[in-house]
Amino acid sequence: MPENRSAALDAAADGLAPTAALVGELLELADALRDNPPLRRALTDTTLEPDARGRLAERLVGRRIGPGATGLLARAVALDWPSGFALADALEEQGVRIGVRSGDPEAVRAELGACARLIGAHVELDQALSAHGTGPEERSALVTRLLGPRLSAAALVLVQHAARCGGRVGRTLASYEEIASGVLGRRLARVTVARALPEDQAERLRAQLARLYAAPVDLSISVDPDVLGGVRVLIGDDVIDGTIAATLDQARRQLA
Numbered sequence: 001m002p003e004n005r006s007a008a009l010d011a012a013a014d015g016l017a018p019t020a021a022l023v024g025e026l027l028e029l030a031d032a033l034r035d036n037p038p039l040r041r042a043l044t045d046t047t048l049e050p051d052a053r054g055r056l057a058e059r060l061v062g063r064r065i066g067p068g069a070t071g072l073l074a075r076a077v078a079l080d081w082p083s084g085f086a087l088a089d090a091l092e093e094q095g096v097r098i099g100v101r102s103g104d105p106e107a108v109r110a111e112l113g114a115c116a117r118l119i120g121a122h123v124e125l126d127q128a129l130s131a132h133g134t135g136p137e138e139r140s141a142l143v144t145r146l147l148g149p150r151l152s153a154a155a156l157v158l159v160q161h162a163a164r165c166g167g168r169v170g171r172t173l174a175s176y177e178e179i180a181s182g183v184l185g186r187r188l189a190r191v192t193v194a195r196a197l198p199e200d201q202a203e204r205l206r207a208q209l210a211r212l213y214a215a216p217v218d219l220s221i222s223v224d225p226d227v228l229g230g231v232r233v234l235i236g237d238d239v240i241d242g243t244i245a246a247t248l249d250q251a252r253r254q255l256a
Contacts, residue, residue: 005079005090012075013094016068018101020157025069026095027161029061033088040084043077050078093179096158100180103154109180111155112173113220115147119170120222129169136164143169177220186216189235194227209235 016022033040043057054074062070072094081087100108119126125146129139143163148156162172174190181188189209191197197205202219209217213235233240 005081006093008079009072009076009090009094010097012072013098016072016098018098019068020102020153021066022068023095023099023102023157025065026072026091026098029065029069029073030088030092030095031165032061033084033091037084040087044081044084044087046080050080053077095161096176096179097183099154099158100183103152105180105183107152108155108158109177109184109218111151112158112180113177115143115151115155115159116170116173116177117220117222118147119173126168126170129163130167132166134166136166139163139166139169174220181218184216184218186218187213187235188218188220189233191219191221192224192227192232192234193221194223194225194229196223197221197231205231205233209233 033043039060042060043053045053048056054077057073057077058070061073065073073091076087076090076094081090119129128134128142134142140160140163143159144156147159151159158176159173162169162176165172178188187209189206191202191205202221206217206219209219217235231240
């Protein structure tokens with residue numbers, strides 16, 4: 001059922017023109033659902049018929065958003081969700097997918113991945129963006145000041161939203177990067193190595209993973225000296241760990 005919900009929303013969203021206004025409206029809807037328990041309960045009330053939930057959504061928020069966002073929301077709430085938060089996550093995902101399509105999808109994916117790795121590699125920046133004492137607009141202004149000049153307009157909107165949401169911003173952007181790969185019809189493989197991979201080795205790894213998963217693959221490569229050589233790959237829920245650190249850890253467990 002989750003796959004059916006996702007496919008239905010993907011198809012509906014892919015028929016909409018990817019505008020900045022639509023992206024903003026969907027992301028704001030996701031935020032509103034997370035912040036408003038009565039709204040979450042009303043729009044995921046399974047005692048109502050699906051069409052009734054759709055009409056309710058149009059009455060509650062239709063005047064505040066455009067017809068594209070209203071129609072997609074009505075389509076979303078007509079589906080059965082396990083919780084209001086699951087609905088919010090789905091709307092955010094569609095906002096990200098449309099945001100990726102609103103620019104050059106290949107470039108936006110690369111920008112999101114670069115931002116995720118940059119924030120993850122700088123503990124102080126990650127903490128500043130995750131600080132509970134910092135307001136959403138302050139966090140958005142911080143990433144705009146630091147990263148805005150390097151980003152396309154489409155990527156910047158998504159980075160700003162991730163910052164406003166708070167929490168682990170680098171992790172959120174990594175999830176956006178994975179969504180962007182999906183928009184391009186690819187799987188995303190997160191690769192961790194002790195030192196930067198030469199381009200020819202990266203291409204060989206990409207080709208091997210594409211054969212293994214029978215799908216095109218994007219690589220998101222991070223350098224971490226703690227892996228002590230070798231390669232760790234995370235793709236979906238699968239982990240392929242060929243690092244020296246993993247081998248030593250396995251040996252220690254066997255000797256214990």
